[in-house]
Amino acid sequence: MRRIVRNLLDKIGYKDVEEAANGVEALEKIKSTQYDMVISDWNMEPMTGIELLKEVRAQPSTAKMLFIMVTAESKTENVIAAKQAGASQYIVKPFTAETLKAKISSVLV
């Protein structure tokens, strides 16, 4: 999935992308490097996307960081939980390059 997202990001013009295998690895990177945006899956081990989102929002230095959830979790309870946790946008799999581009553009405004 990371490879697909990276490929799509490259196609729509975002070349400076870094990957993390799971929430724990992502959090380590976020703590040590300044990023403009996080695009995260929900279903990861260890540390799910929603747990990562809560951690990001809990840290003063990253509390305002843009965070897009890209996931197959499409139940209302998931979407509401992500919104309440502070997700900037929510993309349901399967998605198109246009959807990814539109959601990124909407949060960068």
Added chain:
Amino acid sequence: MSATDRTVLLQAGLARIAGYSAALVAEADRLISLPPAEQDGSTTVTAVLGEMRAMAQLLVESRAEIVAMAPPSQNGAALQEAGDALDVVVAETERAAFEIMNQAERAQAAAIRLQDARPSEIAEGLAEVNEATTAIVLACIFQDITGQRIRKVMSTLREIEGRIGSLVALMGISAEEASSTAQPVAETLLNGPSSEEQGGLGQGAVDDLFS
């Protein structure tokens, strides 16, 4: 614990229950058949022994009914086979996804090169795009094979579901009692992919919730 290990434990447990039950029945029969002088003369004792014997006999009969529903060794083998089939599905899907990604990136790279290609390089570039797209089509064959494997697993699961239903009915467990012990949704909300019928939302509905 694997499905096979659980089946072995279940078999051993049922065999132990059968042994204890048969021993209880024999002991109850022996006590009931004692001459009145060796009993305490109470009709209550005889009644209790009768109840004990009936309960033990019920366990023996229940075990026989459970065993008759399906030989445990067959269920274990079917579950093992279903698990193996799903492992293969995961591996085949992953292999196909990598192949499709590799070939798609190869086609993308060729297409980018074609933008600045000299006329003499165009045929070669188009041939590479064509090769890559053909490889993608071939990689999609995995869907047919994995579909067949998944249908077989679903058939096994439906059969097991039916047998569990029979077992629950045999034990006199009501639907309310069964549902009251259901696991609560995890805090991490890992529901997995959901179809529209299962309450899954499309991107439009998600956007409405986010607006």
